[in-house]
Amino acid sequence: MERKMIGVYILGEYFKVPEGSTILTALEYAGFQLKRGVGCREGFCGACATLYREKGEYKLRGGLACQTVVTEGMTIARIPFVPAERANYDINKLKPDVNTFAELYPSVFRCVSCNTCTKICPQEINVMDYIQDVIRGDIASAAITSFDCIRCGLCALRCPAEIVQFNIAILAQRLYGKYLAPRSPELEERIKEIEEGKFDAEIKRLKGLCREELVREYYAREIEIS
């Protein structure tokens, strides 16, 4: 099947690529062997942040190269790395409150609520909202709102207040997971049972079974799922 070709500008240079390509596959079709700015290729790793302009548009758009389909006349700039301030910390010594952020990321208070971060986010996260959550001290909401962040870094690049949203997001998530999420009682019980050796005899018995016996037990086992 002969594919229709369209023209795009990769870093300003004109290339013909198949219609329907993503920015990532268009780059490869053009002959770029990618090292930086490529990762999981499925929208989970944030390696392939890209800035682009559609033909005739004033607006600078952002997206993931692996998830964005090229259009005729598109101009593409790759963003293989985002320089970003990152605080080092010992998670065991932090408190899940606003003071932690004031100390580690004081720039968070520079937020001018312009919403540029939210508009550029390829995950459609309400980035500004979770930054405001942090400022208000609602760490749980910040963690939950930012959860789908894949650290592509576009928010931080566009932020006029120079906040590093994605680093703030992971800190909020870790504080929530460690200190604020309720603990699971059955998990603690199970760990105790294992430490007390409750399952040792049964595991030992299973390990001692021959293949035929294992097959029999396996296919006879009760299925209790919902």
Next chain:
Amino acid sequence: MYPDYMKESIAKVEKTRERRYRLALEHGKEVFKPMTEEEREGILERYHPDYQSDARKRVRIGPNKGELITDRVVDLLESYPRDNPDQFDLNDVDFDTEILIIGAGSAGLSAAIEASERGLNVLIATKLRLGDANSMMAQGGIQAATQRNDSPAIHYLDVIGGGHFDNKPDLVEALVMDAPKSIRWLEELGVMFDKNPDGSMIVKPGGGTSRNRLHSAKDYTGAAICRTLRDEVYNRSDRISYIEYSPVTELITDDRGQVAGAVIYHLETKEYSIVRAKAVIIATGGFGRLHIRNFATTNHYGATADGLVLAYRVGANLLYMDSVQYHPTGAVFPEQVVGFLCTEKLRGLGAQPVNKNGELFVYPLEPRDVEAASIIRECERGHGITTPSGLKGVWLDTPLIEMLNGEGTIENALPAMFRQFKRFDIDIRRYPILIYPTLHYQNGGIEINARAETKIPGLYVAGEASGGVHGRNRLMGNSQLDIVVFGRRAGINASERVLGGVKLGMLTMEHVRNYMRELDQLGDVPRSRIAPMILPDYIPDHVKAKQLTLNYFGTLT
């Protein structure tokens, strides 16, 4: 959106949906009869890609010489080194470290944290960035027998049955017994798991699990775990250093046969560096980017089985490299997402695979190999749908998820899946998705024991690169578990080795020279076939025809 001819088939799926919904209300997940042992074996032999007559060939070199192994893996093992070992001055050591970790997915990162916890200095060398790994892409969950109707013994039986009873019992024991405390370890590092308001874990079933045992973080489970581990590694910069864009191209031993370091190559500056280490942990992941049998893959760009090659040349043996995992539900439409993972959690939440007429044809939660073979059979019977680009697939009826679990479930529990298809104008709450098996996981790998040791002193392996934990077929959610359990074990035991006192002799790459001599003797291995592969090669032929490049990454000619 779907073209009209697909919409006609979707109309048939919609017609049977109400009936299938009632079936699910009545029978839970058992909307179709699970297969017996004979049925499973029968369908695998006829339809699973591993069982096709040309799927495997005999490897003619190295520790597994004479064994039948997946064809492209054999090509990789029967490849020349990237560089002549004579070019390196091993007395000129660039990095001297206690522990070298190769790869920075969740296994490597877990190992690094445990080693640093014991006061050791760690160097991580990784081909792309920290966290650039299949670990980051795992969606559905992590198994652990935390529920009161479950136990590590039941988990054990599920693992070993799913693996066709070929798993190494010691490894399975380690996996299931360490599982609950691994979940707690992750929580203490700050991983956010899905929970009920009282703190109890939300758990779902997966293919081949006899209990609800999948703990998830929406459908970003792997990302939630991996990014947390990575953040912790960043914080431990006093003990852990890392070099990115720096694949290992060869291991180094000492004159006593211990693994003692590695050669690393910087992808941008093209510089080589010599690392000396008292223990080396391979955590390089799997082989999806080999595109075995030309399958599309769910895997990360860097999943090229480099660790297998490194370990094999140094004399470590491989286990079950005749077995490949095809994930039953890879996307086949639209074209931009072909091969992408459609998480098993979709079926865990009630989505059913149905054919072009809207009929059920398999129990939705068979182990992955059986489920995949059933989908292939359905397509070969002519009950699949062909896409505009010529691929075949069956429907995964996702709208059932919200009928069974309530409105909003898809956006809340499956945001990655929802987003993935929405980007291409398909609303999975309203329409089914078209799926076909996709190359997903390396079931086998470098043989380890429960201490994550190989038979070569000083060499440890953790995660997908290792073999034996999952036998010949891994169950959903056991890889996320594996990388944490054996990542930590590798870190702990490598530390123990170093703390116990390791004397390194003279560094050497004699094993590479010997390997090259053996390759020469085979007589028919082209010099241009080189490994480790490092990165796959997607440059189109019309560009290559105009290049004079001698060696591409990914050269497997």
